[in-house]
Amino acid sequence: MGISDLIASFLLEGLEEAENGVLEVQRSDLAQRFNCVPSQINYVMSTRFSPEHGYIVESRRGGNGYIRITRVRMDRETLLMHVINSLGSTVDLPSARAILGNLVSAGALDESVGCALLAGIGDKALIQVPRQFRDSVRADIMKQVLIQFV
Secondary structure (H helix, E strand, O other): OOHHHHHHHHHHHHHHHHHHHEEEOOHHHHHOOOOOOOOHHHHHHHHHHHHHEEEEEEEEEEOOOOEEEEEOOOHHHHHHHHHHHHHHOOOOOOOOOOHHHHHHHHOOOOOOHHHHHHOOOOOOOOOOOOHHHHHHHHHHHHHHHHHOOO
16 A cells, blocks of 8 residues: 555545544644655645545645645535536546546446546547547547536
């Protein structure tokens, strides 16, 4: 298990025990506890505790800096709309794969739909599209398909 997994597991356990689904921790305490640099904590926050994963993260930097993680329960349509609105004008294949995986694990999309959409936006499906345009075409397709499920 990597350091990111350990940090994420620790935070998830803390969230389970926290009242109202809110956990507040100090970035420096976490970095010291796991013997890592604060940027590692930032990485875990951005990759494991994003709105797509059902969390809101607030942070304050500095000597008394903290991270407040709030678990948010979103209905299916709200989550899909959030993802649609957060997709930029481009999305690379690894990001698209992660987003679809998160939507499937959150129950917002059936696994078969996620797999089908991933196949439809993969590089093999977009082979006729020049490489420099694939990420923008991929984002457009994802948005249009996800809109159909709202």
